[in-house]
Amino acid sequence: MKFVTSPFFKIVFFIIVLQLKLTAQIKREIEFPDVTGYHTLISDLHQHTVFSDGSVWPDIRVKEAIFDGLDVISLTEHLEYQPHNKDIPHLNRNRSYQLAKEYAKNKDIIIIHGAEITRDLPPGHCNALFINDANKLVQKNYINTFREAKKQGAFIFWNHPNWIGQNKQGITQLSPIHEALIKEGLLHGIEVTNENSFADRALTIANEQGLTILGNSDIHGLIDWLFDIPGGGHRPVTLVFAKEHSEMGVKDALFDGRTVAWYQNNLIGQEKYLIPLIKSSLSVDTAYYQMYGNKKTQIADVVISNHSDATYLVNNESNFSFYNTTDIVQLNPHTITTLSIKTIDPLSSFELKFEILNAIYAKNKHPKIRLEILIEP
């Protein structure tokens, strides 16, 4: 076909392909705005490579993370489970971290030195982050591993506490061993979501015990396949509210519990961190009364922008009802939504109140926000 081979067609085709590629790359980056006083750092603190039971080399983990717009990752190889060790002898348990750190050189990503303590339940599997020598964590008795990690200044969290591989009911149970670890300062956080599971009891335990809330991919294969990135999916991540964009900033935030987990479009965290995150995600751009012909109606159009990746599902708890929708409203990511409010009387300002249904801070508890609306004169 002459047309297909013409130089003009080739240039147009090239531009279309380039644009599609750029759009695909931009779309997959996970984006949440900063909140007052803190940088919102996007982290995935539980991942594997061939240096334990994963299927990829550490550089792939770094590249995937950069594609996903992550700020922080940790490769947390199993200390006690080394199924590839005949093919890949793994005597130096720091090697995965060292390789990742090398690949990340001059790239805008923080690599945290971590390892997965892999024991029967209890205590089960726990990640130790910010360690300086994983080799020293290889110990016979689990308590010595935890104590060595603490000696190295580690932040330690309980992984997939609902995992059916260790607990057939899939219900997180806090054992006396966990209570003792918490008491001794050897357990600081808990995954409320891991891979494709949500641990509701873990959220209750986090709230009761003052543990930091985390959500991570625990990826072994490829992020794109497991979380259907081409289909619009995302990996579970922990949003970390850090005073500074650095490893120390992340460590300080984790020990202080400043996190929200993002999982399958749900935000899971303490109410005091969910509310600022939602408030910085949503802004009222403008509000004005609709005109019908040259007459001003008493239907106020409120234009709301969503600056985050979350599709917010909100329930109207205001005194007003809407002219253009029901009480359940979907605020799509990185887009604007116009709500038409029946204010009955002409007002210069009013308040909208929403319950955020895709955010939770405890069983059946959703945060509520208020938006101040100022009508343009």
Ligand SMILES: [Zn+2]
């Ligand atoms: Zn595990």
Ligand SMILES: [Zn+2]
């Ligand atoms: Zn794992």
